[in-house]
Each structure stands twice: as C-alpha cells, then as structure tokens.
Amino acid sequence: MLYPLKFEPILKDKIWGGTKLNSLFSKASTSLFLGESYELSGLENDPSIVVNGFLAGNTLEELIEIYMGELVGDHVYDQFGLQFPLLFKLIDANDTLSIQVHPDDEVALERHNQFGKTEMWYVLEADADAELILGFNHDCSQDEYVEALESDTVESLLRKVKVTAGDVIFIPAGTVHAIGKGIVLAEIQQTSDLTYRIFDYNRKDENGVERDLHTEMALDVIKYEVVTHPKVAYSAQKNQVTPLVDCNYFTTNMILFDQPLTRHYTSIKSFVVYMCLESSFLIECDGEKTIVNKGETILIPASIDELGFYPERECKLLEVYVA
Numbered sequence: 070m071l072y073p074l075k076f077e078p079i080l081k082d083k084i085w086g087g088t089k090l091n092s093l094f095s096k097a098s099t100s101l102f103l104g105e106s107y108e109l110s111g112l113e114n115d116p117s118i119v120v121n122g123f124l125a126g127n128t129l130e131e132l133i134e135i136y137m138g139e140l141v142g143d144h145v146y147d148q149f150g151l152q153f154p155l156l157f158k159l160i161d162a163n164d165t166l167s168i169q170v171h172p173d174d175e176v177a178l179e180r181h182n183q184f185g186k187t188e189m190w191y192v193l194e195a196d197a198d199a200e201l202i203l204g205f206n207h208d209c210s211q212d213e214y215v216e217a218l219e220s221d222t223v224e225s226l227l228r229k230v231k232v233t234a235g236d237v238i239f240i241p242a243g244t245v246h247a248i249g250k251g252i253v254l255a256e257i258q259q260t261s262d263l264t265y266r267i268f269d270y271n272r273k274d275e276n277g278v279e280r281d282l283h284t285e286m287a288l289d290v291i292k293y294e295v296v297t298h299p300k301v302a303y304s305a306q307k308n309q310v311t312p313l314v315d316c317n318y319f320t321t322n323m324i325l326f327d328q329p330l331t332r333h334y335t336s337i338k339s340f341v342v343y344m345c346l347e348s349s350f351l352i353e354c355d356g357e358k359t360i361v362n363k364g365e366t367i368l369i370p371a372s373i374d375e376l377g378f379y380p381e382r383e384c385k386l387l388e389v390y391v392a
Contacts, residue, residue: 071136071370073352074124074232074357077369078108084274086132089253093094094159094364105160108366109342111153111260112287121359123339131151142339142371145391150206154391155319157344157366159193161249166270167232167280168202168227172290173242177263180286188258189301189314189321191387192236196251200231204244204296209289218284218320223268230299237301243292257389263283265290310388312365327383332376334369339391341369347385353377 074250078096083104090096090103101367109129110117124132130151138146145154171177173184178184190201206228217223227245232238232252240246245267248254265283273279301322305311308330311323334341349362354376361367370377 071372072122072140072357073354073373073376074132074370075117075359075361075365076109076123076129076368077120077234078111079115079117079283081105082279083161084272085166087161089161089163090159090184092176093253096159096364098277100112100161100391103161104176105158106157107158108339108344109153109155109157112156112262113252114293116387122159124365133293136370136372139372140340140370142391145339145371152260154259154260155342155389156256156260157342157389158251158258160248160254160256162250162252162254165250165270167266168223168245168247169266170245170287170291171242171261171263171265176290177261181263183263183378184261186261186263187242188240188256189319190236190238190240190248191255191257191346192232192234192238192252193255194234194253195236198231198297199233199251200229200249200298201238201301202227202245202249203230203238204228204239205244205293206295208295210246210294211293214291215239215288216294218267219319220332228296228299231245232300232392237303239301239314239316241316242259243290244296245291253311255345255346255387256386257321263299267291268361271331307383313387315392319389322388324386324388325336325377325383326378326386328380329377332378333374333390334371334376335374338371340371342389343367344387345370345384346387348383350384350386351379353379364376 086102086104165195173185
C-alpha cells in the first residue's frame with residue numbers, strides 16, 4: 070500500500086549560489102555556491118529517490134512505472150505517462166541570475182520534443198533592497214527589444230519588482246524574468262529544463278568563458294506586453310486553505326495552521342505535494358506517522374483519500390496538485 074513519500078534532495082552548485090539553503094533548511098552541503106535543491110524531480114538526468122519506508126531507494130519514475138495512476142492519478146498518468154509533470158525546487162540567489170525566458174508547450178514540443186515551462190515563485194527570504202525582473206515596463210516591440218540587445222541596454226526595458234518574504238509571483242511561459250540578488254524562494258514549475266538565456270551581465274564562469282545566450286531562439290517566444298500585476302494578491306487565513314495560483318499545469322494553495330487538521334482528497338484526482346516552509350508537522354496515515362521538517366517536501370499518492378496533519382507550532386505549507 071502506498072504511503073506519503075519523502076525524497077533525497079538533489080543539490081546543485083551554481084555560479085550565483087550561496088550558503089542559505091544549508092543554514093535555513095539544513096541541506097547537506099558545505100559548498101559556498103549551492104544554488105538549487107531539487108526537492109522533487111522527474112527530470113531524466115535528475116530523478117528523485119525515495120528515502121522513507123519500504124520503497125526507499127526507488128526512483129520516482131520507477132514508482133510511476135509500477136503504480137501508475139495509483140501514484141499520480143489516472144488522468145495525470147494518461148497525459149504524462151512515466152514523466153512526473155512538476156518540478157519542485159528551493160533556490161538561493163546569492164547573486165543575480167541571468168535574464169531568461171522559457172518556451173510554451175507548442176514551441177518546446179516542436180523544437181525540443183519536451184514540454185515548456187510555466188512556473189511560480191514563493192519568496193521565502195529577501196534582502197531589504199531585493200528585486201526581481203518580470204516582463205517589460207511598457208508594451209514593447211520585437212524591434213525595440215532587438216535594438217536594446219544590440220546596444221546593451223535591454224535592462225532599461227524590463228520591469229523590476231521589489232519583493233519581500235511571502236510574495237508570490239506567477240510566470241507564464243514567454244515572460245522574461247530573473248531572480249535578483251539576495252532572494253531565497255521556492256519554485257514550482259512544469260518538468261522542463263528548457264531555458265533561453267537572453268542576458269547574463271557579461272559574466273564569466275570559472276574557466277573565464279561567458280555562458281551561451283539564446284537570442285535568436287527567444288525572439289518569437291517572448292511576450293512583449295507589459296506585466297501589469299506582477300504579484301499574486303492573497304490574504305492568508307490561519308487554519309484555512311488559501312488559494313495562490315490555479316493554472317493549466319498546477320494548482321497551489323497555502324496552508325497556515327497551528328491546530329490539527331484533516332485534508333480530504335476525494336475531489337482531487339492527482340497526487341498532492343506539500344512543501345514545508347516554516348516549522349514542522351506530523352502526518353498520520355493508516356496509523357503510520359511521518360515527520361516533515363522545515364525545508365522538506367513530501368508526495369501524497371493519489372490513492373490516499375484522507376490525511377491528518379499535526380503541527381509542532383504554527384506551520385506554513387505550500388500544497389500543490391494537478392487539477
């Protein structure tokens with residue numbers, strides 16, 4: 070019988086990474102450049118591996134192959150087969166990330182035979198002056214954008230958004246974006262590693278080589294309209310479910326609770342994933358108890374109809390599933 074599944078984080082050093090994923094979430098790394106922790110991944114080259122229960126040691130793909138819709142939900146399995154449709158990350162931007170854009174499904178399937186990338190960010194920590202880039206600051210044209218690229222002034226066209234802890238940002242495919250220096254966030258995205266890098270501040274890697282740009286491929290992918298509402302508006306109510314993002318690829322809610330609660334899943338036809346952002350909690354499932362600590366992510370198989378949650382103290386979760 071399936072049960073709530075925990076996975077080994079996949080840690081990624083990045084030129085822009087730092088040390089906060091270790092200090093905030095106890096990720097087991099001594100690196101000074103830890104940029105990403107893949108909390109739950111179905112990427113072909115980075116498969117998540119179970120660490121709890123009798124299924125420990127199995128990859129996520131192996132579990133889907135065995136349990137199919139029982140694990141991910143019948144309609145999810147019918148659409149995606151052995152590929153888990155979402156990727157969950159924690160990101161520490163100790164320096165500014167490259168300015169980039171992701172293709173949508175249509176372009177990604179045509180060019181790369183994989184899905185595109187729509188994503189969302191939940192800001193966990195931000196320096197006083199921290200900001201993101203999200204789209205353009207006015208309705209732009211492709212010609213204006215190309216001219217700015219050629220004159221090295223593309224940043225002047227982009228919308229910079231100051232952020233603080235708790236901000237939620239939704240980034241549909243085609244939206245130019247970048248995470249700024251001094252930001253730690255949780256990212257939920259389609260399972261895709263397709264990134265078109267359009268500007269990287271002329272930085273060089275450890276070998277003195279500038280990273281590749283994908284200028285031409287990005288031109289017909291970018292949405293050139295202004296982003297008028299860069300942050301998702303929400304008001305979290307304690308011991309209730311607060312909707313954050315509902316799109317074609319995922320639904321994300323926040324649960325802020327300091328009392329035991331029960332979640333019923335009969336109306337949800339997919340797996341459910343919880344990212345624990347603050348404190349810790351205990352899950353009780355068929356008499357078995359699993360502790361989920363701050364910075365951990367847990368997968369609830371689609372075959373589970375009901376769970377009890379017991380917080381250590383006030384606890385904050387992101388709840389994610391495929392509608």
